[in-house]
Amino acid sequence: MRKSGRPTMVDVAADAGVSLKTVSRVVNGQPHVDPALAARVTASAEKLGFHRNALAASLRSGSRDTLGFVSADLTNTFYMTIAAAASAVAVGRGMQLIIASSEEDAATERTLTLDLCQRRVGGLIVVPTAADHTYLQAEVQRGTPVVFLDRPARGIQADELLLDNRGGARAALAELLAAGHRRIAVLLDKPDIFTMVERRAGVEEAFAAAGLTVDERVVVADMHTPQAAREAMTRLLASAEPPTAVFCANNRSTIGALEAIVAADADIALSGFDDFELSRLVPRRIRIVDYDAGELGRRAAELLLQRMVDPDGVEPTTVLLPTRLVDRGREVRPRG
Known part of the structure; x- marks a missing residue:
């Protein structure tokens, strides 16, 4: 059995003393599984902390072709522009972007990010709401890179892309x-x-x-x-x-x-x-x-992909993107 990392169905099968096929049938809720065997699989899964990876069930085994993006508020066009740009980068690399929103709630952010990690996304882009991100440290150590966007990380070293x-x-x-x-x-x-x-x-x-x-x-x-x-x-x-x-x-x-x-x-x-x-x-x-909100999304996705390829290449970095003052609106002239 593996000594580190997330437990897999192979680990559960070995612990329960059943075949991998039996474990797969149990965790995927397929019918006609012997109740005694199902109980052994469930007990082993709970003991090892195994959770079914719903996304990976539809992808080839061991793939890392998805990225996660946890926004703070998807009703804001700022975050939707970022998501669209990050998605374009991901799709260009043959990957997919899963999008979620914390709604500016720290507990929701934690639930969403950990759920995406459980789904074994290749990496995470997070707009943080929580005041402490040490809860992600174990996931980072297991090899899931995280890029924080628009706001800095708290309690963890990670790449950050911020506006001035x-x-x-x-x-x-x-x-x-x-x-x-x-x-x-x-x-x-x-x-x-x-x-x-x-x-x-x-x-x-x-x-x-x-x-x-x-x-x-x-x-x-x-x-x-x-x-x-x-x-x-x-x-x-x-x-x-x-x-x-x-x-x-x-x-x-x-x-x-x-x-x-x-x-x-x-x-x-x-x-x-x-x-x-x-x-x-x-x-x-x-x-x-x-x-350029799109640049934020593009650079976040590109940095995340770079970390996936070379996680130990350089120390985490903070990038500050510039702003500028521009005119909008128009003067309405009276008719006549």
């Missing part, structure tokens, strides 16, 4: 401040998310460089949906001292804020992090902290 969140936010706020704005609203997602921490830090650095401080009265957190951002922006615009500009820390907040601004026909500058669909068609000029 702090620099992008700092540039956006510096531009608003240079234009004379001082009462600048800031809409954030959950404040403990790594990207939000970094973007908030960029905001504060821009204010500090101008000799100013952020007005906390117009900073609103937990803007996870466009609806929440729209409601917050509506309240800010209706306040006694409405902001003259707003910075939205992700695309969903930008969409919600834009809805409120257009509905109120408010004269307010809008800048946001992350591009979004139809941004070029909105009826006003907005500034976007932009980057």
